[in-house]
Amino acid sequence: MRQELLMPKLGLTMTEGTVVEWVVSPGAAFRQGDILVLIETDKVVMEYPAEADGMLLEASVKAGEVVTVGAVIGYVYAAGGSATSAQALGVAVAASAHSPASAMPATVSAATAVAAAPVASTERVIATPLARRIATRLNVDLHGVAGTGPRGRIRADDVHAAAQQQDVAEKSDKSMVAVAGERDVLSPTQRMSADAPAALRKPTSVEATMARRLTAAKQQIPHFYLASEAEVSRLMQARSEINDSQPLVKLTLSHLVVAAVARAMRKMPTANQVWTDEGIQSFDQVDVGVAVNTARGLLVPVVRDIGWASLSEIARRVNDVVERARTGAITSADMGGGAITVSNAGMHEVTWMTPIINPGTAMILGVGSIRDVFRPDAQGQPSPRHEMGLVLAADHRLVDGVSGLAFLNCVIGYLRQPLSLL
Numbered sequence: 001m002r003q004e005l006l007m008p009k010l011g012l013t014m015t016e017g018t019v020v021e022w023v024v025s026p027g028a029a030f031r032q033g034d035i036l037v038l039i040e041t042d043k044v045v046m047e048y049p050a051e052a053d054g055m056l057l058e059a060s061v062k063a064g065e066v067v068t069v070g071a072v073i074g075y076v077y078a079a080g081g082s083a084t085s086a087q088a089l090g091v092a093v094a095a096s097a098h099s100p101a102s103a104m105p106a107t108v109s110a111a112t113a114v115a116a117a118p119v120a121s122t123e124r125v126i127a128t129p130l131a132r133r134i135a136t137r138l139n140v141d142l143h144g145v146a147g148t149g150p151r152g153r154i155r156a157d158d159v160h161a162a163a164q165q166q167d168v169a170e171k172s173d174k175s176m177v178a179v180a181g182e183r184d185v186l187s188p189t190q191r192m193s194a195d196a197p198a199a200l201r202k203p204t205s206v207e208a209t210m211a212r213r214l215t216a217a218k219q220q221i222p223h224f225y226l227a228s229e230a231e232v233s234r235l236m237q238a239r240s241e242i243n244d245s246q247p248l249v250k251l252t253l254s255h256l257v258v259a260a261v262a263r264a265m266r267k268m269p270t271a272n273q274v275w276t277d278e279g280i281q282s283f284d285q286v287d288v289g290v291a292v293n294t295a296r297g298l299l300v301p302v303v304r305d306i307g308w309a310s311l312s313e314i315a316r317r318v319n320d321v322v323e324r325a326r327t328g329a330i331t332s333a334d335m336g337g338g339a340i341t342v343s344n345a346g347m348h349e350v351t352w353m354t355p356i357i358n359p360g361t362a363m364i365l366g367v368g369s370i371r372d373v374f375r376p377d378a379q380g381q382p383s384p385r386h387e388m389g390l391v392l393a394a395d396h397r398l399v400d401g402v403s404g405l406a407f408l409n410c411v412i413g414y415l416r417q418p419l420s421l422l
Helices: 110-115 129-138 156-172 177-183 188-195 205-220 233-245 253-267 311-326 401-416
Strands: 002-006 016-022 035-040 045-049 054-059 066-068 072-077 223-231 273-275 280-282 288-290 292-294 297-299 340-344 363-376 382-395
Touching (some): 016 205, 035 129, 045 205, 129 156, 205 297, 223 401, 233 382, 233 401, 253 288, 253 311, 253 363, 253 401, 288 311, 292 311, 363 401
Parallel strands (some): 288 340, 340 363
Antiparallel strands (some): 002 072, 016 066, 035 045, 054 072, 223 382, 292 297, 363 382
């Protein structure tokens, strides 16, 4: 049965989307979980997997074209069912990629059926959809990749590691005789270039989108920055005591920073707003974005409605969105919204981190490493302390210096007095 694929609606305000890339080519079979197409909204690029086995018959919309929500972007072969809805782009098909050509409709030619046949190996490879897509792009055979996920499931990191090993093996097989002969006629500068050849690759869809959006944000949003230190000796002690008293969810410094930001947003509701083309939009609930470095690039999932949540609940929700972002299980519902992002680089031994505002938000807090320093106490004597460097980047269309400092100092106050977070 021929079915339509429709442009999905990935958010309440979405009216159109861009087809970034067809991962499956027309005439090719796909299996349940395989990524069919990448769709870009004004917030993020999303991958949409097939809900069952089937075949892509036609890609009606080319990569790069902008399409309204609900419009037809392609057609698939399916044994039954109704057209996919615009709410979820996935194909409800019952035909398996292992079905013989005779089971396909008469409109599908024998040549097409042969081209869509499964690979020669009959061994079932267990891999995430993201890993399959990366393997296709890097020309890595998943049958030779050892998976490190649950039950040996192949993840994106496993494919990248296999690709690097494959590249090293290919280079080692090449003869160095011709290269040695050429070095005799090269200048010292040319020899340095020859010793370190440049590698060029096409950015992934996520990388390209993030680069485009952050460039636009830096150019169009009037950034200004406020930097300060937070004394966190009591915070670290409180964290240790809380973790010792309850084994369910272990608190990290990232959890506590997100909690402090959420509490400050709740205390200062005027900070919980963003600039839009239509006007200034205020939010009723506190949503905080968390910058996550993944194999696909930088993603910013949003932790929802945590203004009044407990510390353990905040930690649980942060862990959930971070894990799904890193494993490629993030959804459109996790992206976009909120007025502020937290970007913690403290684990990388950096004193200050000056961030770029995430498009669609008004502020971003850059978090540096904790340093052991000496400060004078009340008697003027050196006293050891733990300090964390914080840099707040704010949209000057919404936040001025005074209100920005008030918000930053509110966050610091919660970090200095950890009992206020409880």
